[in-house]
Amino acid sequence: MRSTQFDLSGKRVLVTGGTGFIGGRLVERLVLEHKADVRVLVRNFARAPRIARFPIEMVQGDVTRPGDVERAVSGCEVVFHCAYGNQGNREMQRLVNVEGTRNVLAAALHARVKRVVYLSTLMVYGTTPDGDLDEVAPRRYSGNIYADSKLDAERIAFDYIEKHGLSVAILQPTAVYGPFAPVWAVDVLQRLKTEHVILVNGGDGLCNAVYIDDAVSAILLAAVKESAVGEAFLISGEQPVTWRDFYGGYARMLGTAEMVSVSAAELLKAHYAQKRRKTKGILRETLSILREDPLIRERLLRTPEVVLLTKAGRSLLPKPIRQSLKRRIGSNSRTSRPQVASEREKPLRPMSPPTVQFYAAKTRVRIGKAKRMLGYQPAFDLESGMRLTEQWARWANLL
Amino acid sequence: MNKLKLAIVGCGAITQGIHLPVTALSNQVEVTVLVDKFLPRAHELADKYGVPVVADEYREIIGKADAAIVSLPNYLHAPVTIDLLQHEVHVLVEKPMALKTSNCDEMIEAASNTGAVLAVGLVRRFYGSSQFVKQIVENGLLGNILGFDLREGIIFRWAVASDSMFRKEAAGGGVLVDIGPHALDLLLWWLGGYTSVEYYDDAMGGVEADCELHLRLQCGASGVVELSRTRNLRNSWIIRGERGTLEVGTGFNPLIRLKTKNRDVVLAGRVARDGVADKTIQDVFRRQFDDFVDAILSHREPFVPGQEGRRAVELVETCYALRQPSKQPWMFLEGPRHGALESALP
Ligand SMILES: NC(=O)c1ccc[n+]([C@@H]2O[C@H](COP(=O)([O-])OP(=O)(O)OC[C@H]3O[C@@H](n4cnc5c(N)ncnc54)[C@H](OP(=O)(O)O)[C@@H]3O)[C@@H](O)[C@H]2O)c1
Ligand SMILES: NC(=O)c1ccc[n+]([C@@H]2O[C@H](COP(=O)([O-])OP(=O)(O)OC[C@H]3O[C@@H](n4cnc5c(N)ncnc54)[C@H](O)[C@@H]3O)[C@@H](O)[C@H]2O)c1
Numbered sequence: 143m144r145s146t147q148f149d150l151s152g153k154r155v156l157v158t159g160g161t162g163f164i165g166g167r168l169v170e171r172l173v174l175e176h177k178a179d180v181r182v183l184v185r186n187f188a189r190a191p192r193i194a195r196f197p198i199e200m201v202q203g204d205v206t207r208p209g210d211v212e213r214a215v216s217g218c219e220v221v222f223h224c225a226y227g228n229q230g231n232r233e234m235q236r237l238v239n240v241e242g243t244r245n246v247l248a249a250a251l252h253a254r255v256k257r258v259v260y261l262s263t264l265m266v267y268g269t270t271p272d273g274d275l276d277e278v279a280p281r282r283y284s285g286n287i288y289a290d291s292k293l294d295a296e297r298i299a300f301d302y303i304e305k306h307g308l309s310v311a312i313l314q315p316t317a318v319y320g321p322f323a324p325v326w327a328v329d330v331l332q333r334l335k336t337e338h339v340i341l342v343n344g345g346d347g348l349c350n351a352v353y354i355d356d357a358v359s360a361i362l363l364a365a366v367k368e369s370a371v372g373e374a375f376l377i378s379g380e381q382p383v384t385w386r387d388f389y390g391g392y393a394r395m396l397g398t399a400e401m402v403s404v405s406a407a408e409l410l411k412a413h414y415a416q417k418r419r420k421t422k423g424i425l426r427e428t429l430s431i432l433r434e435d436p437l438i439r440e441r442l443l444r445t446p447e448v449v450l451l452t453k454a455g456r457s458l459l460p461k462p463i464r465q466s467l468k469r470r471i472g473s474n475s476r477t478s479r480p481q482v483a484s485e486r487e488k489p490l491r492p493m494s495p496p497t498v499q500f501y502a503a504k505t506r507v508r509i510g511k512a513k514r515m516l517g518y519q520p521a522f523d524l525e526s527g528m529r530l531t532e533q534w535a536r537w538a539n540l541l
Numbered sequence: 542m543n544k545l546k547l548a549i550v551g552c553g554a555i556t557q558g559i560h561l562p563v564t565a566l567s568n569q570v571e572v573t574v575l576v577d578k579f580l581p582r583a584h585e586l587a588d589k590y591g592v593p594v595v596a597d598e599y600r601e602i603i604g605k606a607d608a609a610i611v612s613l614p615n616y617l618h619a620p621v622t623i624d625l626l627q628h629e630v631h632v633l634v635e636k637p638m639a640l641k642t643s644n645c646d647e648m649i650e651a652a653s654n655t656g657a658v659l660a661v662g663l664v665r666r667f668y669g670s671s672q673f674v675k676q677i678v679e680n681g682l683l684g685n686i687l688g689f690d691l692r693e694g695i696i697f698r699w700a701v702a703s704d705s706m707f708r709k710e711a712a713g714g715g716v717l718v719d720i721g722p723h724a725l726d727l728l729l730w731w732l733g734g735y736t737s738v739e740y741y742d743d744a745m746g747g748v749e750a751d752c753e754l755h756l757r758l759q760c761g762a763s764g765v766v767e768l769s770r771t772r773n774l775r776n777s778w779i780i781r782g783e784r785g786t787l788e789v790g791t792g793f794n795p796l797i798r799l800k801t802k803n804r805d806v807v808l809a810g811r812v813a814r815d816g817v818a819d820k821t822i823q824d825v826f827r828r829q830f831d832d833f834v835d836a837i838l839s840h841r842e843p844f845v846p847g848q849e850g851r852r853a854v855e856l857v858e859t860c861y862a863l864r865q866p867s868k869q870p871w872m873f874l875e876g877p878r879h880g881a882l883e884s885a886l887p
Contacts, residue, residue, distance in 0.1 A: 170872070174745070187704050191697045191770035194707035194715065197746035202704070321871045355874055521874070530871040537869070538772045539694075 148256075148366055150176040155365075156214055157182050158205055158246060159224030160198075161189035163322050164261065164315075167358050168222055169193045176362070183214040183225070192322075205242030208249070215249040220365050221258045228324075232287045239291035240298065247302045247310070257371070258310045259364045262296045264350065264376065265289035266314065269496065270505040277314075277374055277511055286496065296374070303372045311370035313360055316378040316507055319388075320354030320527060321534035330392045331540050334399035338488045342501035344403040345386025350378045350507040353527035356520040363516040375512040382506050383524045391528040395541050402490070406502045409493050416492060544571040545834060548606035548630075550599045550621060551613035552577035552586050554700050555635065560610050563826045565590050569834050574602045603628045608658075608837060611635060614705035615713045619644035622659070626651035631658040633833045633843075636722040638850035640713035642858055645851035652847060660833045660843035661850030665723045666730065667828045669812035669819060670795050674780070674787065677799075678731050683782025686732055686762040690779045693724060693791045694751070694769025707748055715748030716768045718857055724766060724791070725754075726853040731780070734759045734852075740860035743867045751867065754860060793822045 155172060159165035160182030172178040173196045180198040183205065184190055190200060203210025205225050215221055223246045227238030243260065250258045266289060267275065268282030283290045302308040319326035333339050360377040364370040393399040493501075512518035522530075535541050547570045549556055564572050574594040577583040583595045594605060599621050602609060608631035611622050619639035622632045626648065638661045639645050652659035665671050677683060705711040712718060717740075729735070737757045742749035754766040767774065777795070780787045785801040798809045811818055819825055829844075836843040 174873075184704075187701050187707065188698050190704070190707050191715070191750040193747075195744050195747045195750055197709075200704050200707065534869075534871045539774055 150178045150220065150362070150366060152177065152179060153219045154179040154181060154217055155220040155222065156218040157222045157224060158211075158214075158242075159226065159261075160184070160193050161186070162224060162228070163324055164318060164354065164357060164361075165222070165224035166192050166322060167320075167354050168224065168361055169196060169198060171355075171358050171362065173198065181214065181218060183210070185225075205245055206237050208245045211242075211245040212249045212252065215246070215253045215255060218253065219256045221246060221250050221255050222361060222365065223258060223260045226261075226288075227291070235287055236291045236294075239288075240294045243295035244298050247299060247308060251302065251306050251308050256309060257365050258299075258308060259361055259370075260296070260299045260310055260312050261361070262299075262312050262314045262374065263289070263292050264314050264316045264378075264507065266293040266296055269499055270503055272504040273506065274508050275376070275505050276508040277376055284496065309371045311364035311367075311372075312374035313357075313364055314374055314376045315357050315360075316350035316352050316376070317388075318354055318357045319351055320531050321538075323354065323531075326351070327392075327531055327535065328540065330389065331396065331535060333491075334389070334393055334396055334401075336488060338490050339389060339393075339399070339401045340409070340490065340493060341386055341389065341401050341403045342406050342409060342493070342498055345384055345389060345401070345501075346504075347385050347500075347502045348382040348504045348506060349385045349388040350382045350505065351388055351524065351527075352378045352520065353522035353530075356518075356522055359521070360512060360516065360518045363512075363518055367516050369515045373511075373515065375516060375518070376507050376509055377512055377518070378507040378509050378520075379527075380509075380520045380523065385501055387524060391524060391531075395528075395532045395535060406498050409498045410495055412492060413495060413498075545569055545608055545837065546571055546573040546606045548572070548574040548576060548599075548602035548609040550576040550602065550609055550611050551617075551635075552579075552583045553612065553703065555612050556610075557586060559823060559826050560612060560830075561586060561590050563823055563830050564610070566827070567830065567834065569838070570608070574605050576602060600624070603630065606630060608632070608833070610662075612662075614703075614711040615640060615718060616711050619648060622648050623651045626655055626657045626659060629655045629657050631660075631833070631837045633660045633662055633830070634850075635662040636664075636726075636850070636853075637713070637718055637857065638722070638847065638854050640718070640854070640858075642851060642855045645847060645854050649847035649851070658833065658836045658843055659847045660829075660836060661845045661847060662829065663723060663726045663845045663850060663853070664826055664829050665727055666845055667825045667832070668793065668795075669814055670789055670797055671727055671730075673797065673812045674727075674778075674789055675731050677787060678780070678782075682784065683780065683787060684784035686758075686760055686780060686782045688762050688781045689728065689732065689764035690781075691724060691728070691764075691766045691777075691791070692774040693720060693776055694767070694772045694774035695776070696773055697750075697770040709748050712748055714857070714861060715742070715744060715750055715752070716770045717742065717749060717752045717860060719770075720768045721752075721857050721860075722850075722853040724768065725856045726849075727778075728756075728766065729852050729856070730849075732758050732760055732762060735856065738856065738859060738863065739865070740863050741865050741867045743869060743872075744864075745866075752860075753867065793825065794819050 155178050157165050157169050160169045161184055169180055172180050182193055182198055182200050183203050184200045185204050201214045203214055205211055227235030266281045267279050268284040281293055299310050299312055303310050317326050357377055389401055393401060547564060549560055552575055564570060572592050574596060575583045575587050575592050576596045576599050578597050580597050587595045609625055610633045611618060612635040613621060615637055618634050622634045625632050648659060735756050735758050739755040742752035750770045752768050757763045776791045778789045788798040790796050794811055796809060798807055800807045832844045
């Protein structure tokens, strides 16, 4: 395969979403390992300190503005499209994910870019069933704005491959964690600090996680391997782990954080019971937005209002379930560290049926295709990935 | 009495958010010229504040202004200030005073040759809390100072109008040259000069986002200064003396906690002046500006003259000269394939 691979060194490449988690790490490795000439599309300079540590070029712009994207793409041989709608309402997210991707692909075609690597997601397969999952599984809409708009964007990417012959490689990462991960590190730690995290079915469900550097290695391979063109690849760690182990890794970093096991059936019962109860419209709406999308939650969680709302959410759980949870939280404390008062104060957050399903599923994402065609080989297991994540989290003052 | 004619050179975030609102309220000055190479911004602000003249070249203020605030990207502080001082324009220059000590010397010399006032915008010296700490330490309330610890960092969100802060040639560096002048100036002002420093940062050909200094001071105290643009840190100073410990927040009008040695008694509160605390950060900048104006009118040294501004520049310059890479194990993958670090370093 070596012969059909080109070298990134000295090549001008564009990274969209370079001020974010995955794009940010990609920029670091493009500079350090590949000595590429990196340009980043920056929407807001205030988010640039991490990438500004490197000798890169920053072009101000927004993926939703075609002119900005054309300026940024012009003169680049490879485009890594990592930007996605991480804020705003549904329309705004859709605009960034769908139209933003269309703008990037159109500009790449126009500028005769040699390769586009587009970051899709496992979530384009919708609610995944138990058992093995690979790239031949059907893509499905799930009603989740993030997943559905990413699916539409992926379809546009396939269109550009088929109709215009654009050289696009598509990656579908699972849960990407590691230093600076907004959802699968910062948010998880924040939740463990501020609420009793519920482990659905004791955390027996499977977590298909991939350490950031493995995901970035796959992105880099997709940029240089000829065999990547026109294909989509699931990118995950070597083996799934349980959610118990994944959350447990973070709980251990914090020392005192406790989690509570609740069966999927109980959670669904609680959800429907709560739905029947009359609550003030606005509060319920806010709660449902909160619950809907872990990506939105990450941003919302930082505001004090949300802490109040999640507290309010606890009182929405039917009393018997609340009491049974309380007993379990209490009994847990025998096996863990002495309980501090604040542990008892932590709220429980109700879970929506899709979230329950997400955590209960025992899907095993297969990465055979990426291994075969890209030469992808994950280098991190959960233990080694978490070790680095912990060192970072301590430094980042998150523990 | 005729009002002092003031020019503001550089119409970016700090001018829009602070300098214009503050100077507009002064009844001793009249803002007569706004300068920015990006004219639309200057025009917009001139319209808003009724400033009669707009220019895209600082030299146009010569003859039109008695005094100027220089709030340009860092690399322009020294050349513009020197030129203005040589034309007898009084200057309040934003921090950092300059990027090199030798430039500071030239600025100081230009001021003394013409008698124009040179004030340095180290605004934190005007915080009531900073002056309170200075007095506590000077009066010996803490006894001999043994150690200090500053952790200052927030996930960056200053609404910069350009990328000049992130370009090495324009900014001269990253967080050290940005927050460092404020922090290190207070350290040297409160506790006196340093004898040695070790410096670590995470720049790899660009500007550092995080840095750490290990310092030893002439007074015998040693400690750490950690600055960050990517992390929310403790954001306070802890100063430990023989008789007690003082903790003071780094922000505006911070909480101060004083703890006496071996006692669990803590005094906590905020500093007030004649019973009144500052309400906004503008109040503090107003004191800085009033001091500058008063220095001009009464022919005296400003509260932070060039000699004082120079000290932090000297320490920043020394740090960059002694720079060592920070240890961030998650940054570098192991194995020969990933060993590109050394050659990537500047
Ligand atoms: N993290 C995961 O677990 C995961 C899993 C599967 C797939 N993915 C995919 O991986 C990609 C990167 O995700 P991430 O975790 O790195 O996200 P992230 O940290 O939230 O970064 C998102 C990036 O997109 C940028 N962006 C958002 N709207 C933009 C716009 N209108 N114009 C230009 N840039 C815009 C953001 O800029 P600002 O910095 O200004 O906000 C930021 O740089 C996404 O496509 C995501 O779908 C992620
Ligand atoms: N005292 C404080 O707490 C504080 C806070 C923020 C900034 N600052 C200092 O103020 C200065 C400006 O910072 P900012 O945040 O406003 O930056 P900014 O990037 O927002 O603004 C810089 C402005 O200078 C203009 N400019 C650049 N080159 C020019 C030239 N040759 N001639 C005329 N105009 C030119 C730019 O167009 C821009 O409007 C910096 O030195 C910074 O360190 C101090």
